[in-house]
Amino acid sequence: MAMPLRKPLRLPGFLAGVGLTMLACYFAAAALPHDGYIRYQAMSGTIFERVRWAYERTHFDDAPVDIAFIGSSRTARGVISTDLEARLAAQGIDKRIVNFSIPAAGFDIRYALARELLSQKTPDLLVISVVEQFPRLGHQAFGELATSAEVLGSPWIVNATLPENLARLPLRQLQLAAASQLPEAFGYRRNFDSGAYAGTSVDPRIFNPGKKAGPKTAEDIEALERESRFRRRSITQPILPDALGWVEFGIPRTYLRRIARLAEDHGVQIVFLHLPFYGGYPEPFERAWLEQYGPVLTADFLAGDPLHYNDVAHASELGAARITNWLTDELARLLKERETSSE
């Protein structure tokens, strides 16, 4: 072994050796095994901290997940899964409902969360939230939460977060591999601690309490109107023609297709949920495209009333209650249809 290492090389051979070594190190690091629980714990201290509970609910809690919501902060604030569960139970429908939503848009992370969920549970419905327009970028936490294979398998066309995710991957893998061996050194738990577990049925607002909105004053409403106008202006209409939508919106389309395939493999029905912002659009722009994979539920009744909102995008208590009422009927209908079709 010593002899080949001492073998003199010409400059091009030497440089090729440096490059190949770097590549080999990269893929070796990417392949380093680690405990997925550590990966989810690594989000502690960020606004995505709740994913640790999502992992615990999925992997360590035997209770089923019958209806799962995976979305952004709008869904995290607007879909009170505990209330919804109680309302459905009152109609004689006994289902465990879990809201796995985390702040910020990005369908790549929804795929990562859905894949983790479906690796352990088989819900009846997987509700994916959508907003007015597909985000052009991936989620900022995807590079941290996804597996190596998922990061490496990201779409390469028009994926602005990919270079950083790829660059960050080896160090992340080294850290996770070390933390999996010595979790205490990094402040993580080696094993699930039921005493520290938030529970099977969790009101998603505990992760993001937000502000308690009082009655709206004229100034509050004016502020909402301003934010709403700003938000409408901020939405960049598609730049490329429809035929090139796969380029401009390559990331959401790719991951929605992957989620659909995953759901199909597990016999899970996909549903899309649109909660508009105040004064926003009644339905997502890509509704027709989405409907090839599942029905689109849109809470268009919310958008016109400022009392439904804490801020321009997030539901108030009243808004959440109205969403619960409406969703109870919609989900009951979908569950019934599913039951009928399976018969």
Added chain:
Amino acid sequence: MLFNSLAFVFLFLPVTLAGYYLLIRLGLRQWIFLFLVLASLVFYAVWNPPYVLLLIASVLGNYLFGLWIDHARDRGPGRILALGVVANLAVLGWFKYANFFVENINAFGGSYHLERIILPLAISFYTFQQIAFLADVARNQVRPGGIWRYATFVIFFPQLIAGPIVHYKEMMPQFFGRDLGRFWTANLTIGLAIFAIGLFKKTVIADSAAVHATPIFDAALAGAEVGLVEGWTAALTYTVQLYFDFSGYSDMAIGLARMFGIRLPVNFHSPLRAASIIDYWRRWHITLQQFIVSYMYQPLVLPLSRLAATWKLGKWPTFALTVAVPTVVLFVVIGLWHGAAWTFVLFGLMHGTYLAVNELWRALRRKSRRKAPPPPSSMILYHAITLVAVIFANVMFRAETPGTAVAVWAGMLRLDEVAQLAGMLLPASPADLLREPGLLLVVSAALIFLFPNTQQIMGRYNPILHWRRWKKVAPPVVRFQWRLTLGWSIATGVALFLGVAFILRSQSEFIYFNF
């Protein structure tokens, strides 16, 4: 732009290298300097675009001063040189020290108001480099060439931000010699290897040490009491951080320049292996030390020596006037050069005092040293004293306030807690190996004291200017040299991989970028 950033490593550097060698290949040498100047300005502008104008103004101003001094060479250019130096120092003083000056006046009852002035990146370095140029022109050692040549000399990006402080006479023959562009693959490979070592030192070692040092200094600043273990942890890990940060930066600068076929002077040569503070300063920030000796110490000592002779002072008063006083004064100035804060003044005062004491010791021991070199036991003691003196001064260098430094020193002197020191190096659990700094300190100490430094590793390939002079200085215990072999190809790849991978852990500035 930071050397330890992905944008630099994967975008700026490859594009600049490609453009540079393409111009050489196409025979467009006259455009190389414009290209390098523009690339360097882009490199600088990423930090703060408006301050590019200050850099350009400084370069133009000094170039004109250089022409003026050259023109007045026969008539005695002393006054023009003095004017040029004052102008440079005035600009440096305004941007670096005005806030400090006003704050201190206000502390003594003044009521002046001055908006916070952003310190222009690299101003201390490019100011000193250009003062040296003006002095060299006045001394008839160089003559100014064209403006693009001069601009390339000042703002060539590998050495722009934090040195090495280079001399016109060292750089121009390389840029304009016949060798430009020759052996480009060899230069690229050697430069890449040096850069890889530097990047590894910075991102893997220095930034790891910072993880341990920073919280303790922050806690001390907030008023927390520092114990013996914390005190020594802070002092040792910061010493490791500073050492590998600066040596890593110096390696990266030398490696980058070498990729363009340019050899820079050495700036860092195993200073912690020194057996005296005098020797330490010969090996730490070498180009700054050389600047001090050539352009500050000698001009200051010469008239003082004449004065001592005129006054017919005795041996020790002469020593005090011509060695101790100028050394302390100059090191206070150097401390202040590092930053506008009392901690830097005190850091300079400490090192100035160390040096004066060291010079005194040498003067006292001169006769006995001639008879026989010090025995090994004395040498070990000298090494230990030097190391401890440097570590204590580094605490002042790192602290935000003198009070913070005193708090850390007080912790280091908590001898009642001495039994706890063992815990620092002996981990209580496997997790402690990663959580506590013991392993990092042991590995760092081995690298510092036993292993070859970067120049020694790359010694077969003439890595720095004047390598022959340094070849035998501070020989390592463990010896090996980089070669064009498969093993070193793999080692270089691993170092580069880890260096790049760790960039995203905590992309931090080099400590010397703040000066």
